[in-house]
Amino acid sequence: MSEPIVKYNNVTKYFDDLMVLDGIDFEIQPGEKVALVGPSGSGKTTFARLLMTLEEITDGTIEVAGDYLWHEKDENGDLKPASTDHLRKVRSNIGMVFQHFHLFPHMTVLENIIEAPVTVKGVDKKEAIKDGKEMLDKVGLLDKADNYPAQLSGGQKQRVAIARALVMKPKVLIFDEPTSALDPELIGEVLDVIKDIAEEGETSMLLITHEMDFAREVADRIAFFDAGKIVEDGPPSEILYHPKSPRLKEFLERFMSTQASPE
Amino acid sequence: MSFWELIASMLGQGLVITLLTTVLAAVLALVLGFVAGLMRLSKNKFIRFLVAIYVEVFRGTSLLVQLFWIYFVLPMFGITMTAMTAAVLAIGLNFGAYTSEVVRSGIQSVDKGQIEATIALNFTRVQRMRRIIIPQAFIIMLPNLGNQLIELFKSTSLVALITLTDLTYQANVLNATTLQTTQIFTALLVIYFVIAWPMTKGMKLLERKMTEGRM
Numbered sequence: 001m002s003e004p005i006v007k008y009n010n011v012t013k014y015f016d017d018l019m020v021l022d023g024i025d026f027e028i029q030p031g032e033k034v035a036l037v038g039p040s041g042s043g044k045t046t047f048a049r050l051l052m053t054l055e056e057i058t059d060g061t062i063e064v065a066g067d068y069l070w071h072e073k074d075e076n077g078d079l080k081p082a083s084t085d086h087l088r089k090v091r092s093n094i095g096m097v098f099q100h101f102h103l104f105p106h107m108t109v110l111e112n113i114i115e116a117p118v119t120v121k122g123v124d125k126k127e128a129i130k131d132g133k134e135m136l137d138k139v140g141l142l143d144k145a146d147n148y149p150a151q152l153s154g155g156q157k158q159r160v161a162i163a164r165a166l167v168m169k170p171k172v173l174i175f176d177e178p179t180s181a182l183d184p185e186l187i188g189e190v191l192d193v194i195k196d197i198a199e200e201g202e203t204s205m206l207l208i209t210h211e212m213d214f215a216r217e218v219a220d221r222i223a224f225f226d227a228g229k230i231v232e233d234g235p236p237s238e239i240l241y242h243p244k245s246p247r248l249k250e251f252l253e254r255f256m257s258t259q260a261s262p263e
Numbered sequence: 264m265s266f267w268e269l270i271a272s273m274l275g276q277g278l279v280i281t282l283l284t285t286v287l288a289a290v291l292a293l294v295l296g297f298v299a300g301l302m303r304l305s306k307n308k309f310i311r312f313l314v315a316i317y318v319e320v321f322r323g324t325s326l327l328v329q330l331f332w333i334y335f336v337l338p339m340f341g342i343t344m345t346a347m348t349a350a351v352l353a354i355g356l357n358f359g360a361y362t363s364e365v366v367r368s369g370i371q372s373v374d375k376g377q378i379e380a381t382i383a384l385n386f387t388r389v390q391r392m393r394r395i396i397i398p399q400a401f402i403i404m405l406p407n408l409g410n411q412l413i414e415l416f417k418s419t420s421l422v423a424l425i426t427l428t429d430l431t432y433q434a435n436v437l438n439a440t441t442l443q444t445t446q447i448f449t450a451l452l453v454i455y456f457v458i459a460w461p462m463t464k465g466m467k468l469l470e471r472k473m474t475e476g477r478m
Contacts, residue, residue: 094383
């Protein structure tokens with residue numbers, strides 16, 4: 001087996017006195033798509049936000065592409081907290097799509113997409129525009145290049161946000177409930193775009209989602225979170241149809257009953 | 264030169280000084296306000312403390328007293344300056360203190376999600392401020408900055424009291440020499456209003472232009 005692209009080693013996270021993650025070990029292989037499911041408050045979002053460095057780690061280590069994310073080695077080879085430069089270097093492997101998009105409202109769609117390549121990576125502007133337009137075409141929004149985010153529907157905004165994350169060519173892309181803020185009729189177009197990217201295969205994905213059908217279709221693996229721990233972890237066929245733990249059974253039952261169609 | 268030509272010419276000269284003071288002090292206040300506002304958000308406690316002292320001192324005392332202090336007291340410590348420099352300095356420092364609060368709260372009211380997006384896209388702190396936060400904060404600040412500009416313009420009338428020959432000073436001189444009190448002070452009132460009113464309108468227009476289709 002190849003080296004994992006992401007490796008959590010005994011990761012613990014507290015918010016003040018509240019333990020949110022309880023000593024988690026976890027690996028993601030290059031190109032692997034992992035869905036994170038579980039009740040709200042189970043720690044799955046915090047788990048992903050630690051990888052994006054949006055929350056600080058309390059204890060344990062995370063490795064990304066063979067480098068420590070939150071730490072670096074000092075001259076004796078001991079781990080010390082990472083410097084800003086080190087953190088940024090390792091973080092450049094990770095990208096994220098948010099529930100509420102977080103597009104830059106003062107920039108057009110195309111400007112949103114080329115901003116990070118030009119400002120952060122120093123890509124030539126003409127080059128960035130070319131790549132950006134290609135990416136917009138891929139998510140089906142080339143005709144909206146000169147619009148401002150406020151002029152788009154929620155589904156369109158999320159597709160722009162996905163394009164914006166993709167042009168940075170992350171090795172791992174996190175999706176934090178990408179369709180939870182959308183009207184039901186707009187969910188499909190976003191899921192289709194995510195499926196397309198998943199099929200291309202290169203990017204590892206971490207999908208936090210409540211869409212079980214989608215998780216089954218896209219994910220190679222599903223990890224079930226409960227009370228700060230990964231209770232079960234396996235292929236979708238196992239997790240969704242042959243759950244072992246009572247907590248997962250209960251979770252799926254509740255889910256099926258609320259999701260079941262009336263026919 | 265007729266009587267009315269004399270009045271017009273003297274008020275005209277005063278107006279030039281008033282406008283010059285306004286522009287220079289406004290530029291100083293804006294620069295100071297941004298620098299102090301950003302320093303107020305620093306991680307460094309000592310920097311925040313220094314700025315807090317500046318802001319509280321200049322907000323907590325009156326502009327007129329500050330003008331007197333800079334123009335009449337500083338020379339006793341060997342620091343002498345022209346009335347114009349003292350006026351620009353005092354007004355700039357005073358409004359800079361208020362502007363720093365506008366800048367601070369403007370920056371803090373930018374949606375926190377914007378910061379998360381820039382972390383996810385690996386911006387440095389400086390890149391984030393310059394490209395994402397300040398442009399959005401500026402639009403939020405604009406109505407307040409506009410109000411301050413108009414306040415600043417009107418407050419320049421105080422500089423007459425440190426011998427700067429601005430609009431108000433000239434009106435005072437004319438009043439003392441001609442005793443046409445009603446006409447002269449009415450003219451003064453009208454002139455201030457005719458300048459301030461388009462300023463208000465102009466800021467509204469700028470605000471609308473900058474938010475068009477975006478927010």
